[in-house]
Amino acid sequence: MLHLIVFLAFGAICVAGAVNLLVQRHPINSALSLVAVMGSLAVEYLLLGAEFVAAVQVIVYAGAIMVLFVFVIMLLNAGEEERTKGSQVAMLFGIPGMLIGSVLIGWVLLERSGSQAVAVGAMPGPPKVIGWLLFHDFLLPFEVTSILVLIAIMGAVVLASHPDADQGKKEG
Amino acid sequence: MTHNLHLWLIPVLPLVGAAINGFFGKKFSRQAVAGVALSFSAAAFAKVLVVALQFSSLTTPHIEFLATWIRAGSFQADFGFYLDQLSLIMLLIVTGVGFLIHIYSVGYMWEEAGFYRFFAYLNLFLFFMLTLVLAGNYLLMFVGWEGVGLASYLLIGFWFTKDSAASAGKKAFIVNRIGDFGFLIALFLLIKHFGTLNFEQVFSSIAPLSSETAGAGLLTAIGLLLMVGAAGKSAQIPLYIWLPDAMEGPTPVSALIHAATMVTAGVYMVARSHVIFDRAPAALTVVAIIGTLTALFAATIGIAQTDIKKVLAYSTISQLGYMFMACGVAAYSAGVFHLMTHAFFKGLLFLAAGSVIHAVGGEQDMRQMGGLRTRIPWTFWTMTIATFAIAGIPPFAGFFSKDEILWRAYQVSWVYWFIGLFTAFLTSFYMFRLWFMTFFGEYRGTAESHEDSPHGHGDHDDAAATHGHGHGGIHESPWVMVIPLVVLAFLSVTGGWIGVPRSLGGNNRFEKFLGPVFHADVAEGAEGHGFSEMGAEGHGMAGSPNKETEGPEPQAGHGTELAFTGISVFAGLLGFVLAWLLYYRDPQLPQRIAASLGGLYQAVVHKYYVDELYANLFVKPLIAGSTSILWHGIDRDVIDATVDNSAHGANEVSDSVRHMQSGNLRSYAGWVAAGAAMVIAYMVWMGTR
Amino acid sequence: MVPISYYLILSGILFACGVTGFLIKRNIISIFMSIELMLNGVNLSFVAFAAQWHALSGQVFVFFVMVVAAAEAAVGLAIIISVYRTRETLNVDRVDLLKL
Numbered sequence: 001m002l003h004l005i006v007f008l009a010f011g012a013i014c015v016a017g018a019v020n021l022l023v024q025r026h027p028i029n030s031a032l033s034l035v036a037v038m039g040s041l042a043v044e045y046l047l048l049g050a051e052f053v054a055a056v057q058v059i060v061y062a063g064a065i066m067v068l069f070v071f072v073i074m075l076l077n078a079g080e081e082e083r084t085k086g087s088q089v090a091m092l093f094g095i096p097g098m099l100i101g102s103v104l105i106g107w108v109l110l111e112r113s114g115s116q117a118v119a120v121g122a123m124p125g126p127p128k129v130i131g132w133l134l135f136h137d138f139l140l141p142f143e144v145t146s147i148l149v150l151i152a153i154m155g156a157v158v159l160a161s162h163p164d165a166d167q168g169k170k171e172g
Numbered sequence: 173m174t175h176n177l178h179l180w181l182i183p184v185l186p187l188v189g190a191a192i193n194g195f196f197g198k199k200f201s202r203q204a205v206a207g208v209a210l211s212f213s214a215a216a217f218a219k220v221l222v223v224a225l226q227f228s229s230l231t232t233p234h235i236e237f238l239a240t241w242i243r244a245g246s247f248q249a250d251f252g253f254y255l256d257q258l259s260l261i262m263l264l265i266v267t268g269v270g271f272l273i274h275i276y277s278v279g280y281m282w283e284e285a286g287f288y289r290f291f292a293y294l295n296l297f298l299f300f301m302l303t304l305v306l307a308g309n310y311l312l313m314f315v316g317w318e319g320v321g322l323a324s325y326l327l328i329g330f331w332f333t334k335d336s337a338a339s340a341g342k343k344a345f346i347v348n349r350i351g352d353f354g355f356l357i358a359l360f361l362l363i364k365h366f367g368t369l370n371f372e373q374v375f376s377s378i379a380p381l382s383s384e385t386a387g388a389g390l391l392t393a394i395g396l397l398l399m400v401g402a403a404g405k406s407a408q409i410p411l412y413i414w415l416p417d418a419m420e421g422p423t424p425v426s427a428l429i430h431a432a433t434m435v436t437a438g439v440y441m442v443a444r445s446h447v448i449f450d451r452a453p454a455a456l457t458v459v460a461i462i463g464t465l466t467a468l469f470a471a472t473i474g475i476a477q478t479d480i481k482k483v484l485a486y487s488t489i490s491q492l493g494y495m496f497m498a499c500g501v502a503a504y505s506a507g508v509f510h511l512m513t514h515a516f517f518k519g520l521l522f523l524a525a526g527s528v529i530h531a532v533g534g535e536q537d538m539r540q541m542g543g544l545r546t547r548i549p550w551t552f553w554t555m556t557i558a559t560f561a562i563a564g565i566p567p568f569a570g571f572f573s574k575d576e577i578l579w580r581a582y583q584v585s586w587v588y589w590f591i592g593l594f595t596a597f598l599t600s601f602y603m604f605r606l607w608f609m610t611f612f613g614e615y616r617g618t619a620e621s622h623e624d625s626p627h628g629h630g631d632h633d634d635a636a637a638t639h640g641h642g643h644g645g646i647h648e649s650p651w652v653m654v655i656p657l658v659v660l661a662f663l664s665v666t667g668g669w670i671g672v673p674r675s676l677g678g679n680n681r682f683e684k685f686l687g688p689v690f691h692a693d694v695a696e697g698a699e700g701h702g703f704s705e706m707g708a709e710g711h712g713m714a715g716s717p718n719k720e721t722e723g724p725e726p727q728a729g730h731g732t733e734l735a736f737t738g739i740s741v742f743a744g745l746l747g748f749v750l751a752w753l754l755y756y757r758d759p760q761l762p763q764r765i766a767a768s769l770g771g772l773y774q775a776v777v778h779k780y781y782v783d784e785l786y787a788n789l790f791v792k793p794l795i796a797g798s799t800s801i802l803w804h805g806i807d808r809d810v811i812d813a814t815v816d817n818s819a820h821g822a823n824e825v826s827d828s829v830r831h832m833q834s835g836n837l838r839s840y841a842g843w844v845a846a847g848a849a850m851v852i853a854y855m856v857w858m859g860t861r
Numbered sequence: 862m863v864p865i866s867y868y869l870i871l872s873g874i875l876f877a878c879g880v881t882g883f884l885i886k887r888n889i890i891s892i893f894m895s896i897e898l899m900l901n902g903v904n905l906s907f908v909a910f911a912a913q914w915h916a917l918s919g920q921v922f923v924f925f926v927m928v929v930a931a932a933e934a935a936v937g938l939a940i941i942i943s944v945y946r947t948r949e950t951l952n953v954d955r956v957d958l959l960k961l
Contacts, residue, residue: 007863011871018878018898027890034894037875041901044868048912050920057904060927065897065934072938073890076945081888084954094842094884097849102877104849104856109869116913117862123912125920133921145928152932159939163946835957837892841883 003120007047010040025080031069038062049121052130177223179236179253182263183302185216190295197288206278209291213274213298217267224260232256232688235308235372242311246367252308254371258689261508262305262440265515269432270298272656276523277424279652280530290330290422297323301433305440310359310369313441317355317405320434321348327429328421340417347414351404358397365390375447383451395448395455398441399462406438407489408466408496413783415489419481423526426481431488431522432515439495439511443504446690450502460500460584464591467493469780471598475605476766476776479536480525483606487562488518490595494577497588503580505686509671510573516667517561517570520660524555527649527657528610532617538609540617547646552611554657559607561664563600564744571744572668575737579673582736589736593743600747608755615646673733868909875902889941889953893934900930 017037021030038061045054134142189212197205233256242249274294281290300323304316322345329341362369366377378391402408407415418430429435442449442459449456467490474486491514498507529536531548545552561568564575574596582589648654671682754762766773775781832843875898882895904923911919941951948956 004863007867011867014871015874015878018875021891021894021898022878022882022885027888027894030891030894034898037898038901041905044871044905045908047863048868048908050908050911050923053904053908053920053923056924056927060931061897061901065931068934068938069890069894069897072941076890076942076951078888078890078951081886081891082952084887084952088839091884092842093846094838095845095881097842097846098877098880098884101845101849101852102873102880104852106870106873108856108859109873110866117864118868118909118912119862123915123917123920125911125917129917130921130924133917134924137918138921138925141925145925145932149928149932152935156935156939159936160942837953837956838884838887845880845884 003047007044010043013037013040014044027073027078027081028070031066031073034069035062035066038066047120048118049124052125052127055127176236177226177230177234177255179223179255179306180238180251181219182216182223182267182306183299185212185219186295186298186302188212190292190299193288193295194292197292200288202282202287205288205291209295210271210274210278212295213267213271216298216302217271220260220263220267223255224264227260230255233372237308247363249309249311249369251312252370253306254308255306256689257686258440258443258508259305261512261686262436263302265436265512266298266301266305266433269515269519269660270301270428272659273424273428273432273519273523276427276526276653276656277422279650280424280526281422284422286330290327293323293326293330294424294428297327297429297434301437304437308371310362310371310374313444314352314355314359317401317437317441318352320429320437321345321352321405324348324418324425324429324434327425328418330421330425334420337420340414340420344414344418347411348404351401351411354397354400354404356401358394358401361390361394361397371444378447378451381451383453389452389454391448392452392455395445395452396458398445398448399455399459402438402442402496403462404438405441406435406492406496408438408462408493409469412466412470412489413786416482416485416779419479419485423481423522423529426485427519427522427526430485431518435488435492436495436511436515439492439499439507442496442499443508443690446499446502446504449499456500456502458500460497460581460588463493463496463498463500464581464588465493466490467497467595468591468598469493471595471602473776473779475598475602476773477602478539480528480538480541480606480610481522481536483538483602484518484521484525487521487599487603490599491518491562494574494592494595497581497592498577501581501584501588503577504690505683506573506576506580508686509682510570510577513561513569513573513664513667516660516663517558517568520554520558520657520664521562523653523657523660524551524558527551527653528555530649530653531646533646535617538606541610541615542613542617543611543615544646545611548648550648550654550657554654554661555611556607557661557664559603561668562603563747564596564740565748566741567665567668569664569666569668571741572671572673575740576671576673578740579733579736593740596740597743597747600744601750602747604748604751605755608751612756613759865909865913869906872902872906872909875899875905878902887952887954889944889951889956890938892953893937893941897930897934900926 014037017033017040020033021037024030024033038057042054042057042062045051045057189208192208192212193200193205197208200208233254236253236255238251238253240248240250274291277290277294281287284290297320300316300319302316304313304320307313307316325341325345328344329338331337332341359369362374366374368374368377381391404411415430415435419426421429449459470486470489470493474483474490477483477486491510495507495510495514498504498510528541528544528548528551531544531551532541535541557568561570564571566572578589578592578596581592671680673680754765778784832839834840879895879897879899879902882898883892886892886895904926907919907923907926911917944956945951950956
């Protein structure tokens with residue numbers, strides 16, 4: 001019972017945050033709502049027993065990625081969104097498409113999954129076990145993703161570097 | 173098959189000559205081109221002579237197989253050759269007269285641009301004609317048949333920059349093609365009913381069949397269709413119209429192709445297929461009727477023509493009519509005999525006419541000639557011999573052959589004989605008319621005053637290179653042109669002597685020689701009469717006294733035959749007298765007669781308006797239909813429209829689709845979402861099926 | 862005892878919100894955040910299925926998704942910065958040089 005209430009409460013926060021992200025005009029507000037979504041998602045993960053994933057969610061996603069977003073918003077001094085005339089296609093085809101897609105997926109999932117209930121902490125995922133899996137069964141993807149992160153770092157540095165800084169270096 | 177004679181050399185040697193001259197001749201000197209052409213045609217002639225020498229040791233028909241060609245199920249046609257007495261005679265004529273004309277052409281065409289091209293075509297023609305004559309099956313014969321048509325087209329249109337020449341070539345080819353259509357249908361019928369086109373097999377399949385009674389029947393159909401083909405190739409009614417126009421070509425071409433050899437291919441084909449015709453009397457009658465009518469018709473047109481070559485052209489048509497008349501009364505050997513003598517004197521007439529035209533600097537209108545006999549004596553005397561030959565005056569060649577035909581025609585129906593006789597009178601008349609107008613009286617032309625007349629040998633001046641005669645005026649032709657004239661004149665005199673009929677004391681060796689071909693069921697005693705030399709007589713051949721083995725040489729008394737002979741000679745002389753009257757004694761008389769005959773004369777001069785009739789009946793509707801239906805309707809509105817419209821459509825589609833590339837990120841996102849929805853829908857549908 | 866379908870519905874809602882945000886937002890950073898929202902929704906369904914089928918690899922995969930999301934966010938934001946430098950705007954409707 002408690003399980004259900006907790007789930008519903010944090011689920012509501014998720015949805016509210018998501019909707020708020022859509023509604024807000026200033027990106028910083030959207031960012032902060034997204035942080036709220038991520039936090040409540042972490043709780044949902046915990047309910048399912050994924051401890052490590054919940055911790056990583058908070059540390060990496062909410063703590064690093066969203067911080068990065070907020071820094072960039074601050075750096076670029078993004079203001080409120082303007083109302084430009086966008087694209088008709090996005091409205092005409094995109095929204096209905098999205099609706100249809102979601103409905104279909106939802107329907108399929110509901111059909112197939114049934115009302116099989118899951119207890120709290122149904123699939124415990126302690127760090128030890130996750131680690132074991134990472135370094136044994138999933139070693140290759142692990143290493144590949146680490147290289148990916150390396151490349152991303154280099155790419156970000158190159159892309160974001162100030163063009164004048166290079167010139168300054170050349171002259172200096 | 174005794175031994176391999178390598179008959180394939182005979183057609184292939186001129187082909188090699190044609191290839192060499194055709195591909196490389198442009199770079200050769202004229203002497204080299206002439207050398208190549210002459211040596212290869214001489215080589216073919218030499219090979220034929222060798223074969224002729226060996227002929228008596230062969231069994232006939234001598235069949236040689238060269239290579240397989242078509243093997244389709246049960247149908248088989250190979251590159252095979254068929255040699256018998258008939259082919260041997262044709263071979264000797266084609267290569268012999270062909271070689272003489274090659275020599276003549278060296279002189280006649282010396283000044284022309286395209287010298288190498290002419291000789292390449294001429295050798296090519298020899299190749300095809302020899303293939304036709306030697307072919308062992310109808311399909312190979314058809315290849316030669318078509319090929320001579322092609323060579324004829326190329327040579328008639330030799331001066332292709334001239335509109336009239338190009339059109340004449342086209343006309344010849346197209347009209348020939350109409351005849352070929354009949355020939356083809358006949359071939360199809362043969363394949364359908366006998367399963368083969370091989371001479372041996374076809375003839376042995378047909379031999380046991382009985383003669384079809386008048387009217388319908390397979391052999392009658394085949395015979396009639398073959399006659400359609402022959403009418404096209406040999407210029408008989410109704411497909412003769414191309415031959416007068418073919419005079420646009422150089423005169424040696426007219427001599428070789430349109431007098432001596434190609435046009436006789438039809439006669440050869442009918443003679444070769446005599447097995448079919450013998451059993452289809454209705455077809456044979458049609459052949460005779462067509463031949464007779466054509467002979468008369470062409471002769472009537474010939475008496476009013478003013479162009480020297482056109483007179484000879486109509487004369488050719490008329491003489492071919494005689495040959496078909498002969499075949500039509502089953503006197504095949506008489507027809508072939510006339511073919512041979514005609515090759516001599518008509519070839520000579522054309523070559524001599526060329527010599528005359530050369531002498532007067534390109535003029536072909538006889539009204540502009542006259543009094544030439546003292547100025548070009550060699551030409552004059554040879555042409556005189558030829559004229560006497562064609563008029564049927566004894567003892568020249570034409571007399572014996574024509575007389576044989578008339579006599580045999582009389583055996584079947586006096587109508588044929590009478591028309592033939594009247595035509596002989598007309599022939600004599602127009603030939604002597606030509607003779608008088610060209611060589612006698614006062615010179616009426618203008619060539620005397622032209623010192624360096626830039627006249628070519630074509631109809632008009634613009635076609636050929638400059639003539640460049642330093643010595644202006646009328647002059648005899650060079651030796652290279654005169655020698656063939658002399659040789660042919662000799663043959664025109666003596667050529668008939670191998671066919672002297674019994675009634676006049678001769679042995680009629682010609683008919684006996686051809687006996688085994690046309691009367692294959694009789695004894696072998698008539699074979700083995702080889703010929704070592706054309707026109708030779710009295711060599712120690714076994715003059716074995718054959719009984720009358722040939723069927724249709726009738727025994728009706730020699731007296732009657734002599735009487736008829738006398739009548740034909742009289743007709744010839746009558747023509748001479750009339751021509752003398754009208755064109756020597758009283759040259760104003762023809763105009764007065766023409767004026768008084770008015771419309772009739774006009775009709776004859778305009779060749780009975782046949783060309784105009786054909787134009788209105790066939791050509792114009794065809795062109796109109798082709799323009800409106802095929803060109804506008806189908807080519808333009810369907811085919812072009814399809815292509816254009818599909819290109820247009822592609823244009824429109826891409827024009828509308830390009831708006832997808834808007835550069836706007838959100839529209840791309842919209843498309844992605846829509847596409848994703850479709851994919852999800854598809855997967856769900858597949859999953860739930 | 863919450864049925865798995867509830868988690869999946871929640872995940873679906875989050876994903877749908879993410880797509881909608883991507884379609885209607887004009888600020889490029891907001892669009893980016895919608896992408897992150899989509900990824901989160903997907904992560905939730907991974908974990909839910911891991912719980913349903915007792916396969917821990919679901920959670921491991923969430924780990925990888927996060928790593929990739931991090932890398933992508935880093936590079937993406939760097940690109941946004943350089944786009945801002947050249948075009949002086951964060952409005953995605955104004956960056957349409959590829960228009961035909």
